[in-house]
Amino acid sequence: MVKATDRNYLADEQYRDAANLNARIALHQRFGTGEVPWHRWVFEQMDLPPQARVLELGCGPGQLWIQNRDRLPGGWAVTLSDLSGGMVEQARRNLADSAPLFSCVQCGAQALPFADSRFDAVIANHMLYHVPDRPRTYAEVRRVLAPGGRLYAATNGRDSMAELKALERALGIAGAADFTASPDFFDLERGEAELAAWFPHVELRRQEEELRVAEAEPLIAYVRSMGDGAAFTAEQLNRLRAQVEAEIRDKGAFRIGKVTGLFIAG
Numbered sequence: 309m310v311k312a313t314d315r316n317y318l319a320d321e322q323y324r325d326a327a328n329l330n331a332r333i334a335l336h337q338r339f340g341t342g343e344v345p346w347h348r349w350v351f352e353q354m355d356l357p358p359q360a361r362v363l364e365l366g367c368g369p370g371q372l373w374i375q376n377r378d379r380l381p382g383g384w385a386v387t388l389s390d391l392s393g394g395m396v397e398q399a400r401r402n403l404a405d406s407a408p409l410f411s412c413v414q415c416g417a418q419a420l421p422f423a424d425s426r427f428d429a430v431i432a433n434h435m436l437y438h439v440p441d442r443p444r445t446y447a448e449v450r451r452v453l454a455p456g457g458r459l460y461a462a463t464n465g466r467d468s469m470a471e472l473k474a475l476e477r478a479l480g481i482a483g484a485a486d487f488t489a490s491p492d493f494f495d496l497e498r499g500e501a502e503l504a505a506w507f508p509h510v511e512l513r514r515q516e517e518e519l520r521v522a523e524a525e526p527l528i529a530y531v532r533s534m535g536d537g538a539a540f541t542a543e544q545l546n547r548l549r550a551q552v553e554a555e556i557r558d559k560g561a562f563r564i565g566k567v568t569g570l571f572i573a574g
């Protein structure tokens with residue numbers, strides 16, 4: 309099975325806890341040049357009334373809510389869910405001081421333990437590419453959405469982080485390039501047609517920015533976070549570090565183009 313959709317690998321290794329994801333988020337947060345941070349931007353795209361029932365699939369440690377806590381309407385009831393028990397536990401701890409607004413549930417996105425028409429919005433932020441049978445998830449999302457409800461599904465463009473993928477490929481590292489290589493990978497290019505088969509209206513809002521990485525170590529941590537022990541050798545990582553450091557010395561930064569976006573479907 310492709311690693312990106314292998315439930316055991318995802319729940320027990322890659323997302324056993326938030327460490328790998330945090331390493332990737334840290335790179336974006338430290339070196340992103342966009343005006344609005346990603347999780348703040350996603351929140352701003354959601355058009356919901358002061359009273360709303362919201363479900364997040366694949367919530368991770370709850371970054372969407374941590375980063376928007378200051379503007380969360382008090383009338384929202386948010387259910388956070390994730391395949392990984394470790395992630396659900398982390399999200400619960402991270403949001404403990406706003407507990408009445410949030411509930412946390414461990415579940416995969418292919419079988420949702422919720423009644424029909426239970427939510428006004430479902431969010432799937434950078435997680436649909438991990439779901440082996442996406443049609444099952446789309447059927448489930450439609451079932452749990454109330455009439456007029458919407459799915460907010462975010463992912464990357466095919467060429468996102470191309471400079472990093474090219475460097476990894478040149479060095480034989482099985483990193484981001486391998487993770488996204490499957491022809492079935494849920495990316496911005498594939499998503500619109502796929503969602504249109506399930507939802508009458510689909511809109512894509514894109515967000516492009518550049519990472520200007522001015523220190524090698526956070527990038528090495530990012531690369532490490534994508535692979536297990538078999539994905540690279542210490543020597544490959546040293547060569548990667550040397551190339552990135554040389555580029556930072558010569559040009560001030562290792563620049564990486566980033567293409568992300570959000571589908572709004574309903």
Ligand SMILES: C[S@@+](CC[C@H](N)C(=O)[O-])C[C@H]1O[C@@H](n2cnc3c(N)ncnc32)[C@H](O)[C@@H]1O
Nearest residue numbers: 323366367368371390391392416417433435438
């Ligand atoms: C890239 S992280 C995104 C986390 C969070 N949405 C964010 O944007 O910060 C993907 C998350 O999806 C979860 N996940 C993977 N496969 C899943 C599935 N089939 N059902 C539900 N969650 C899943 C992982 O455990 C992980 O927490």
